[in-house]
Amino acid sequence: MIRISSLIIILVALTLAACAKPRKPAPPPQVVPAPSFACDMTAQEIMCSSARLARLDGELVDAFHAALRRSDTLGREHLNAMQKRWLAGRAGACGVPTLRSAVGVAPSPALSACLLDIYAARVDMLRRWPAAAPVGLPADGPHPLSAYVEFRPVESADAQACGALANAFNGALRTLGALDINRISGLSEIAGSHGLPRAQGYGVELQDAGAYAGFALRARTLRDGSGQLLIDAATLGNWVRRLPNHGGRASSIATQTGDYESIDVFRSTQFPQHVLALLVEPWGRYAPGAQGEWAYAGVYRLAPALVEPLCLYRTYMTPPLKNELMRLPAYAALQKTLEEIGGTNSSPSELVGRELHEEYLLRQELQWQIQNMPLIASGEAQRHGWWGWLRKRHDGVHDALFAWSERSLRNKLAWRRLLAQLAPAAEELAALWQRTQRLSEADARQAAQLTVMRLLAQHASDLPGLAVNMPNAPFAGTYTPKYPPLAGETEILDGRSYGSLYSAALNGADAEVIADFLDYELAAAKAQPAQQTRLSRGAEGETALMAAVESPDIVRQLLAAGLDVNASDARGRTALANAILVGQIESVRLLLAAGASDARQACNLINSTAPADSRAQLAGMLCK
Structure with missing residues (x-):
C-alpha cells in the first residue's frame, strides 16, 4: 500500500509539473486613448467611439491649457470665452443630434469626419495662440504687480545680504512684473522655473497644476543630480510654521495643489560662494493670501546633503476683499x-x-x-x-x-x-x-x-x-x-435709424416717423391682403402696438390707424398685458376703450408683473 501510494503521489507531481511548464507571457494590454469627459451624451458618444477623436480631445485640452499659460489676464479672459463658445457649438457645427436616436448604433461616418476636422482645426488654432508681449513703448511707472507684491524680510541668516536680495527681487517686480532670475542684475539662473528645469546637477519637477491653479506650470520638488530629494511641497511651510503663531498659517503646504509658484536654483553676488534656491508661493486667486493668510518666499543654500535656510520673506501683502x-x-x-x-x-x-x-x-x-x-x-x-x-x-x-x-x-x-x-x-x-x-x-x-x-x-x-x-x-x-x-x-x-414700425414704436420715435412707417407698412399690406399678418413684429412675435405701450401718444396713433388691439405674441401676451407690465395707466385706458378683450385675464397679472405704485389703480380698472 505504501508503494502504491508513493507511486500515485509521484504521478500527480509529474502531472502538475507538466502543467507548470513555462508559457509565453501574455502581451501587455493595449492602451486605448480616452477622451477627457464621461461618455454619456450623444456628441461625446461619438468621440468615445473613435480612438482618433479621443486622442484629439486630449490634444485639445493640452493645447488650451498651454495657451492659457502664454496669455496675460485679458488674453486668458478672451480665450476662456472663445473656448466656451466653441465647445458649446461643436455639436451644432457638425449636425450632431442633441438626443439619442438609437442606443448602440454606430455613428454616421460623416459626423465622425466632421468632428475630426473641427477638432483638428481647433487644436491648430490653440497651438498658434499668441503669447502676451509688450507692444510699442513700455508703460510709464512701475509694473502694477508691484502694487500688490513686495518682498519683506522676516528672518535672515545674513540681514544685509538678504536685504540686498529683497531689493533685487522687488526691483524685478517693479520693472518686469516677474522674477525672471536671468534678467535680475547680480543673479544668474542655474536651473528652475525660469530657465532649464534640469541643468548643472539640479532638477526642478514642473507640473500642470490643474484647474485649481489656473493650469499654471508650477514647481513641485527640487532634486540633485543623483535624484536625492532636496526640497518638497512642505519645505518652505515647515520653516514658516516655526514662526510665532505658525506664521499665520494653518498648514505647511500653502497650495491646494501641493506646489510652489516657482523654484529657481541660482548664484548671487551677495552669496558668491554658494548655490542658492528661491522658493516662491503663488500670488493671486490660488495663493494663501486669497484666503487671508500670508504668502511667503524663501532662499536656501544648497550643498551636498544640505539645504540651509537663509532668507525668509513675506510677499503677497494686500488682504483680500471677500465678497466686498x-x-x-x-x-x-x-x-x-x-x-x-x-x-x-x-x-x-x-x-x-x-x-x-x-x-x-x-x-x-x-x-x-x-x-x-x-x-x-x-x-x-x-x-x-x-x-x-x-x-x-x-x-x-x-x-x-x-x-x-x-x-x-x-x-x-x-x-x-x-x-x-x-x-x-x-x-x-x-x-x-x-x-x-x-x-x-x-x-x-x-x-x-x-x-x-x-x-x-x-x-x-x-x-x-x-x-x-x-x-x-x-x-x-x-x-x-x-x-x-x-x-x-x-x-x-444717437445716429441710429429705425428699420420698421415695430422698432420705431419700441424706441419711442416721434409721431412723424411713426406715421411714415404706418403709411409704408399698411400700404404694403393693403396691396397684398393675404399678408396682413406681415406687419412688422419683434423676434418674439410682439406687434408694434405691444411695443408702444410706454407711450400713450404712440398707442393712440396706432389704434387710430386700425392696428388689432387683441393681437398677441408667440406666448399669447397682448398689448394690455404689456401696458400692465410697465404700469402705464393711460395706455390701459386707451386699449380698453379700443376693445381689449382680455381684461379679466389681465387682472391676474397685476400683482405679479405691474409696478407696485400702479397696482391699486390698475386693479380698479381691470378687476371689476
Missing part, C-alpha cells in the same frame, strides 16, 4: 441685471461636467482678480496694447446688446435698466478701490471702467447669435470708439 463687491448696491444691481439678461438664453449647453467645472473656475479666478488686483488688467491693457482692442470689443458688445433689446419690450426694459446702472456701479468700484487699495482717482476710475466693460463682454457672450468676433491678440494702430465706456441710452441711439 456684492455689498455695493449699484454694482450688485448691475450684476443681477446681467444675470437676468444672460438667463434669457435658454438654448441647451453642450459643455460636459469637466468643461463646465473648468470654465467656472477660470471665471471665478478672473472675477477674484477684478476685485482684489484691479490694476493688473488696466496695466496689461496699456503695456500689451489691449486698449484699442477692448474699446472695439466694447462697441461690438453694445451693438449686440442693442440688437438683443430689439427682440421684445421686456428685453428693451432690461437693456434700459442696464445702461442706467453702468455709471453708478463704476463710481462705487472706484470709491472702493481708492479706500481699500489707495489707488489714485485716475487709476481707480480707469480700473472701474475696464471692469464694467469686461462684465458686459462676459455676459453678452452668452446671448444666442450675438457673438462679438475679435482677433486673438491686440492689434496695432489706433481705434476710434463709437461709444464711451459707460454709455447711456442717448449715446447708443
